[in-house]
Amino acid sequence: MEMNAQWVVGFVDGEGCFYVGINQNPEMRLGVQVLPEFTVVQHQVDVQVLYALKDYFGCGVVRQNHGTRMAYRVRGHQNLLNKIIPFFEKHHLKTRKRVDFAKFRKVVRLMDQKKHLEPEGLAKIRKIKDSMNSTSLSQHRVQI
Amino acid sequence: MEMNAQWVVGFVDGEGCFYVGINQNPEMRLGVQVLPEFTVVQHQVDVQVLYALKDYFGCGVVRQNHGTRMAYRVRGHQNLLNKIIPFFEKHHLKTRKRVDFAKFRKVVRLMDQKKHLEPEGLAKIRKIKDSMNSTSLSQHRVQI
Numbered sequence: 001m002e003m004n005a006q007w008v009v010g011f012v013d014g015e016g017c018f019y020v021g022i023n024q025n026p027e028m029r030l031g032v033q034v035l036p037e038f039t040v041v042q043h044q045v046d047v048q049v050l051y052a053l054k055d056y057f058g059c060g061v062v063r064q065n066h067g068t069r070m071a072y073r074v075r076g077h078q079n080l081l082n083k084i085i086p087f088f089e090k091h092h093l094k095t096r097k098r099v100d101f102a103k104f105r106k107v108v109r110l111m112d113q114k115k116h117l118e119p120e121g122l123a124k125i126r127k128i129k130d131s132m133n134s135t136s137l138s139q140h141r142v143q144i
Numbered sequence: 145m146e147m148n149a150q151w152v153v154g155f156v157d158g159e160g161c162f163y164v165g166i167n168q169n170p171e172m173r174l175g176v177q178v179l180p181e182f183t184v185v186q187h188q189v190d191v192q193v194l195y196a197l198k199d200y201f202g203c204g205v206v207r208q209n210h211g212t213r214m215a216y217r218v219r220g221h222q223n224l225l226n227k228i229i230p231f232f233e234k235h236h237l238k239t240r241k242r243v244d245f246a247k248f249r250k251v252v253r254l255m256d257q258k259k260h261l262e263p264e265g266l267a268k269i270r271k272i273k274d275s276m277n278s279t280s281l282s283q284h285r286v287q288i
Contacts (some may be wrong), residue, residue: 006150011238013193014158027161044237049157074262093223094145094155 001052005091011049012088013095016040018104034116036108038074038084040059041065045108057085066081087136103128146198149235152200155193157230157239158185162248164273178260178269180252182218182228185209203227224252247272 021035050062050072060074074084085105093101107125114141115121137144165179182204186194194216204218218228229249236264237245251269259265 004150004154006148007154007238010148010151010154010156011158012154013151014155041237054239067146094151095186095193096195 001002001048003056005087008053009088009091009093011053012040013093013097015042017051017133018097018100020104020107020125022129029117030119030122031096032122034107034111034122035075036052036104036111037082038080038104040072042071044068044070057083057087077111081112086122102119103132109117145192147196149231152197153232153235153237155197156184157237157241159186161239161277162241162244163277164248164269165249166270166273173246173261174263174266178251178255178257179219179267180224180248182224182248184216185213186215188212188214197231201227201231219254225256227250244276245277 004091017039019037019039021033021037023033024031024036025033040050040053047070050070053062054062054074057074057079059076059079060072062070062072065071074080085108088098088101089105089137094099107128110116110121110125113121146179159228163180163181163183163239165177165180168175169177182231184193184197189216191206191214194214197216198204198206201218201223203220203223204216206214206216209215225287232242232245233249251272254265254269257265260269
């Protein structure tokens with residue numbers, strides 16, 4: 001399957017998700033783990049599109065999501081920092097997902113500076129996370 | 145908002161729908177009306193993307209769909225035949241929606257030949273419609 005940057009942006013504007021998970025993990029210094037992930041979910045009939053995205057970005061995995069749905073997922077810090085983020089900096093999203101992307105990038109960069117290992121940095125990340133992936137208009141008013 | 149054909153294809157692969165409605169209508173010769181429509185639905189925060197699609201295709205309307213969701217919709221026969229269908233013939237969808245598109249095109253062409261006004265043609269359209277917009281793998285086995 002031949003991929004094109006603009007097709008990828010359009011598809012991610014429709015189906016992509018920039019998500020920051022914050023999970024309890026007693027092994028971590030502050031008792032929580034910050035897990036940013038970029039995902040694209042599709043019904044299994046279109047799993048070949050997810051594998052094409054994996055090839056296109058040169059990173060990530062394709063896994064079962066829920067039931068008949070499959071997910072392309074990138075979690076690796078270096079892959080997010082050096083592959084996913086530069087792609088969407090070069091090729092701009094057109095929907096509100098560009099706002100989520102900007103917040104997601106902020107979190108990944110804070111983590112690159114190890115800020116998530118300090119209480120102040122973690123609080124900042126929590127605040128950013130709480131303002132993401134919302135369909136309410138208020139998200140556009142959050143400072144990023 | 146600057147639009148690009150490949151972005152449009154990617155976005156429609158994610159969010160678009162090629163749908164054939166068959167509604168009871170006693171005013172029609174066979175008692176039913178066949179209504180093919182191309183739609184793209186978005187949350188109202190992204191309504192500007194729908195207006196950009198309307199401008200890009202040079203046809204259709206943007207209307208409220210359900211609650212906070214808005215829809216870009218093209219129903220006009222000539223617009224489907226001369227604008228929407230040629231666009232997706234030139235710029236190929238990558239997901240299973242290309243199968244729905246091929247069936248949709250078949251229905252619009254049958255209607256262009258007035259086949260929907262004859263019992264045999266209407267039965268053919270019903271059969272095509274019943275095989276569309278399904279997420280089951282069986283759709284790929286239907287002859288179009």
